Amino acid sequence: MSAPPLRLSYREACRQAIRDALRADARSFVLGEDVGKYGGCYGVTKGLLEEFGAERIVDAPLAENGFTGLAIGAALAGLRPLLEVMTCNFSLLALDQIMNNAATLPHMSGGQFAVPLVVRMATGGGRQLAAQHSHSLEGWYAHIPGLKVAVPATVEDARFMLAAALADPNPVLIFEHVVLYNAEGQLDPDVSAVDLEHAKLRRPGRDATLVTYGNSLPKCLAAAELLARDGIDAEVIDLRMLRPLDMPAIVESVKRTRRVVIVDEGWKSGSISAEIAARLAEDSLYELDAPIKRVCSREVPVPYAAHMEEAALPSVAGIAEAVRSIVPQRG
Amino acid sequence: MADFTMPALGADMETGKVVEWLVKAGDPIRRGDVVAVVETHKGAIDVECFLDGVIGDLAPLDQPLPVGALLARVRGPGEVDSAVPAAVPAAPPLAPAPAAAALPRTAAPARAVEPPPASRAKLSPAARRRAAELGIQADALRGSGADGAVTISDVEHAARPERATPARKTRGGFDPALMRQAIAAAMARSKREIPHYYLAEPVPMRRALDWLRDANLQRPVTGRLLPAVLLLKAVALALREFPQLNGSFEQGAYRASAAVHVGVAVSLRGGGLIAPALHDAADKPLDGLMRELADLVKRARAGGLRSSELTDPTVTVTHLGDQGVESVQGVIYPPQVALVGFGRIAERPWVDAGAVVAMPLLTATLAADHRVSDGHRGALFLARLSEWLQQPETL
Numbered sequence: 001m002s003a004p005p006l007r008l009s010y011r012e013a014c015r016q017a018i019r020d021a022l023r024a025d026a027r028s029f030v031l032g033e034d035v036g037k038y039g040g041c042y043g044v045t046k047g048l049l050e051e052f053g054a055e056r057i058v059d060a061p062l063a064e065n066g067f068t069g070l071a072i073g074a075a076l077a078g079l080r081p082l083l084e085v086m087t088c089n090f091s092l093l094a095l096d097q098i099m100n101n102a103a104t105l106p107h108m109s110g111g112q113f114a115v116p117l118v119v120r121m122a123t124g125g126g127r128q129l130a131a132q133h134s135h136s137l138e139g140w141y142a143h144i145p146g147l148k149v150a151v152p153a154t155v156e157d158a159r160f161m162l163a164a165a166l167a168d169p170n171p172v173l174i175f176e177h178v179v180l181y182n183a184e185g186q187l188d189p190d191v192s193a194v195d196l197e198h199a200k201l202r203r204p205g206r207d208a209t210l211v212t213y214g215n216s217l218p219k220c221l222a223a224a225e226l227l228a229r230d231g232i233d234a235e236v237i238d239l240r241m242l243r244p245l246d247m248p249a250i251v252e253s254v255k256r257t258r259r260v261v262i263v264d265e266g267w268k269s270g271s272i273s274a275e276i277a278a279r280l281a282e283d284s285l286y287e288l289d290a291p292i293k294r295v296c297s298r299e300v301p302v303p304y305a306a307h308m309e310e311a312a313l314p315s316v317a318g319i320a321e322a323v324r325s326i327v328p329q330r331g
Numbered sequence: 332m333a334d335f336t337m338p339a340l341g342a343d344m345e346t347g348k349v350v351e352w353l354v355k356a357g358d359p360i361r362r363g364d365v366v367a368v369v370e371t372h373k374g375a376i377d378v379e380c381f382l383d384g385v386i387g388d389l390a391p392l393d394q395p396l397p398v399g400a401l402l403a404r405v406r407g408p409g410e411v412d413s414a415v416p417a418a419v420p421a422a423p424p425l426a427p428a429p430a431a432a433a434l435p436r437t438a439a440p441a442r443a444v445e446p447p448p449a450s451r452a453k454l455s456p457a458a459r460r461r462a463a464e465l466g467i468q469a470d471a472l473r474g475s476g477a478d479g480a481v482t483i484s485d486v487e488h489a490a491r492p493e494r495a496t497p498a499r500k501t502r503g504g505f506d507p508a509l510m511r512q513a514i515a516a517a518m519a520r521s522k523r524e525i526p527h528y529y530l531a532e533p534v535p536m537r538r539a540l541d542w543l544r545d546a547n548l549q550r551p552v553t554g555r556l557l558p559a560v561l562l563l564k565a566v567a568l569a570l571r572e573f574p575q576l577n578g579s580f581e582q583g584a585y586r587a588s589a590a591v592h593v594g595v596a597v598s599l600r601g602g603g604l605i606a607p608a609l610h611d612a613a614d615k616p617l618d619g620l621m622r623e624l625a626d627l628v629k630r631a632r633a634g635g636l637r638s639s640e641l642t643d644p645t646v647t648v649t650h651l652g653d654q655g656v657e658s659v660q661g662v663i664y665p666p667q668v669a670l671v672g673f674g675r676i677a678e679r680p681w682v683d684a685g686a687v688v689a690m691p692l693l694t695a696t697l698a699a700d701h702r703v704s705d706g707h708r709g710a711l712f713l714a715r716l717s718e719w720l721q722q723p724e725t726l
Contacts, residue, residue: 258455258457258483285456286456286457286459286460287456287457288455288456288457289455289456289457289458289476289482289483289484290455290476290477290480290482291477325477326476326477327477328475328476328477328482328484329475
């Protein structure tokens with residue numbers, strides 16, 4: 001067997017991660033809508049039915065509450081379900097199972113039951129799928145104690161977060177941004193595992209910290225390049241996890257740059273960006289040399305029309321503008 | 332519209348003259364901005380204006396003006412030059428109003444509620460903390476941040492010693508003869524009006540000096556602390572608990588001051604004496620205080636003191652130890668009510684736990700105003716001062 005290519009798409013990285021998991025542990029199986037014959041709504045599980053058979057790649061009926069409950073039961077009984085929910089918008093049908101069972105049973109059983117469940121969901125907008133398929137709800141899930149919320153933004157995290165999630169005794173939700181599936185990236189041959197704990201510095205800079213995750217990461221990196229032309233040196237932090245939140249990494253960066261812009265495709269009100277801003281204000285106020293800024297989605301259901309959708313989501317220009325508004329003009 | 336008047340830069344000042352305006356009519360000014368250079372017997376002083384608004388009607392240069400004379404007018408934020416706002420219905424006059432013509436237009440009738448205070452100077456939290464560390468009055472700085480906010484780099488820039496404003500006119504230094512006259516007047520008034528009482532207390536300095544030696548080992552040569560800064564901080568901290576020793580006695584009444592602004596007596600080359608304030612000395616870390624002290628002494632001798640530094644002291648500290656004297660019985664600088672004096676630190680026999688040991692001793696003295704406090708209170712103050720100096724790490 002030839003070594004896998006080092007340059008690959010995010011979608012391919014997700015597929016390799018699932019294939020690895022299925023090979024590594026006979027207790028693992030994929031469950032979800034259209035994951036088998038259709039190959040997954042976003043094509044992530046294409047080919048796996050032929051490779052692993054119908055017992056391990058299981059098409060579920062359109063009943064999120066039911067099949068999520070089934071997966072939780074399987075996890076409690078010792079299996080390792082890899083649940084796919086078509087988009088996080090539909091996961092609301094399964095919210096009761098995720099919150100009232102998966103997140104609480106380890107606690108309510110005094111630690112006697114673990115729920116080693118992994119749920120993958122697509123999230124985010126940008127592909128003209130309209131208001132019922134385009135929202136970013138990972139911030140909501142980050143509200144819930146007992147869950148871990150992973151937001152891979154790079155092919156490396158798409159490739160290796162799943163194994164870490166399976167090894168974790170807690171239910172782990174993985175949010176894959178729909179725009180990232182076609183993104184390509186390079187794998188470092190020396191990396192074969194990642195943690196579910198630390199944020200990562202994706203671009204060092206001196207003048208301001210951009211705190212972000214998911215598909216806003218490439219936007220922030222592009223904005224940082226734009227700003228660099230004007231002599232503004234922005235640092236970019238990829239959160240990777242929304243729960244637990246790696247506040248020490250954010251604070252450490254803000255201590256250096258003293259300015260922060262939080263970029264989150266969720267809505268601003270009651271969002272993960274609000275949480276980060278609040279924690280900075282509570283614990284790190286005196287590190288800040290400028291007001292905390294946020295770039296979030298407009299507070300509307302994500303529109304269908306392309307130009308309106310674009311206007312509703314965080315943009316590279318908008319991120320750059322937010323940074324400029326808090327960095328003193330030089331000269 | 333508010334009047335900006337010739338400040339009394341000490342009780343001994345009667346007149347001054349503006350030798351330079353640092354603003355033009357129509358310039359916006361912020362509370363604490365230095366707006367003029369005023370020549371007094373203490374030399375040329377940078378005079379601050381503690382009003383917000385737009386300045387105008389500047390007094391002419393080089394004319395001797397008495398304390399309290401009008402120097403300029405400041406139109407407050409939100410005040411408009413136009414007539415009474417139309418929204419306020421004109422109340423029917425209750426009486427024939429010949430006086431109305433004399434009233435300034437801006438004394439608006441029937442303002443039921445106080446207008447909201449002008450929002451305070453924009454100072455980033457990081458800048459605020461850094462300013463406190465460096466002992467800088469950051470509110471008066473010009474901000475380079477968003478919305479004109481003062482940023483941490485503005486503060487650090489202002490803290491650099493080479494911040495002397497570029498190429499300003501050379502200042503007139505003080506005239507020693509004039510200053511002698513002024514000191515004579517102030518000290519004679521002090522001895523005439525203030526019933527002084529005097530107390531002295533030997534203070535063991537072993538702990539303070541040991542602590543200082545260790546502390547300085549960790550500092551660059553330029554950042555080393557002098558014993559004087561420990562003494563000033565200890566005085567300021569102790570005074571917080573003795574409001575009868577920190578304030579001013581004017582027109583038959585005493586007003587304690589909440590802030591402790593320590594006037595530091597600085598002898599001037601060529602004779603003369605000046606005691607400008609180290610503002611809020613109790614609240615500042617030693618390093619910041621040391622920098623401020625060095626800066627203050629330099630400016631006291633070279634010119635460039637600010638008016639607030641001359642008007643604000645709430646107490647004076649004089650330190651004659653360098654001249655080798657054992658102790659000093661000071662004369663209070665009116666309208667203050669106390670003066671703390673320090674002699675030199677020298678090893679003396681000292682009885683510690685029944686044994687005679689060599690101990691570095693410092694004689695701390697207090698001259699205080701008997702109209703405001705009694706010896707008992709003064710004695711407690713000196714004891715408290717000594718206690719602070721036994722815990723140098725807490726200063």
